[in-house]
Amino acid sequence: MRLLAHAVLTARCEIQGGALVAERKSPTAVLREGPRALSEAQVREIEEADLGSVGGVDIDDVIEYVHKDLKSLPDFITLYRKYLKQRWDVYDLDFTQDKIDWTEKMSEEERQSFIAVSSGFHHGERQVEIELPVFMIGASEEEKLHIAAQIEDEARHTVFFDRFYREVVGLAGDGIMDILDASFPWVSETFVGPFGLLAYQADEVRRNPYDERARVRYGTNYFLWIEGVLALSVMKVTLSYARWRGFLPAYYAGFTATCRDESRHVQGGMRYLQDAVRKDPSMISEIHDTLRTILSLSGVASRRIYFEPLGWTEQEVQTLFFQQLRRKLNDVGIDLPPDLEVLLEQVEPTLAGG
Amino acid sequence: MGEPLFFSAQWADAVCGALTAGPSKEHRDGKLPEYWDYFELVKSAYPASWALGCRDLPAALGKCPAYLTVRWGGGSVTECQITGPDDPLDATYVLGMDYDGWRALHDGYDAQRTVMYRKILLEEGNLLEFFTTIYFFVECLAVIGTVPARRPT
């Protein structure tokens, strides 16, 4: 049934040559393809796309783009200048077609799977927005610019989900917190693992803003784990579903633009961690200790999420997740001790991001 | 007589009973059995203690800061009592929350968000170690929130 729908959609898309999608491959194709090479033209397309054209960019290319500069990480001024060119207006999105897709075209199973994934993002974006300001205090002057930009990005991502939940899913409420309250029942109990830890780490940094060891532990959870692994993996799941089915065009455009923002966050975060370890090699133990706590939590699930309606199996999500972590660690040059390698093999993904 | 006073010795006794019994069946039914297996596994070997403080307890409920001290050992609660500002503070993890946060938790506010929104905060103890068993802590905090008590209006 789904294959048939897929074939029909493919044909329709080819006939129309629609702006949203030029190619219809399976959502999980990237797992078999492995890393892809981006041409200069593709990089330019990703970097320069505005909100009107970002819907035509392949999400797998954007995720590849995140890794493009990890081996020679850009400096914070470069990242800040990219931000100035790439920021987008979340109020320019028009969710009219998304509402039609959500209510008339998507099945109840698809909606439930989608919302189980996107609610982690709704709350995740809000959490990374409010926990970031304290990290700016102890940062270098150049990094302060990048963090200020990132705070604005995360605020915009929070509004993006607020609008999606109001205008497409149909949740009602006066303020931003009302909508967060309304989507919270879909958030898994294990969300408090990485995000509760981030909240407490932010408090640790608030009390001692220049404690570099506390900052490295915070940065490992925030930039490496939450943004670099959880967010990018799970973003890919909803975006490749939307692209595959040709649904939710404003969600696809806004969240692909969000993914491009995340590439700057991950690159900035990896730059911070790499610089910290180069300055003081003993900092690697703070990264390891943080990963040890995170990985020991990540093997626990409180709910079963059904990814199948979105075109994924849990195993495939897990594979994607490992790919994302390995690539970050390899590209930035972080080796793991044997006990962490063992823990890593037991991990299941938490559905969240920032 | 009715319900014990919030943050009283009788309330601490009731908390002890509730923690020993663990989360209710209705609460357990909403989550995967594997999750509760993990909870029981952590509980069976949990070696630490918590001092859960109320920073601004109303005078009608006692002197502040007051702490609900919970000590674990051998899979059960070995001590659960209220300690006041004049008692020695002896716990692996000292946490603090304003009375407003306690009141909200007691009125049913979500325990996960109580942690995530920093209503309750770790004031002493190793943060990374504390978080390796955070799901156990959060579920216990939820149980504590369900123990009936009278509060001054």
Ligand SMILES: [Fe+2]
């Ligand atoms: Fe981010």
Ligand SMILES: [Fe+2]
């Ligand atoms: Fe974000």
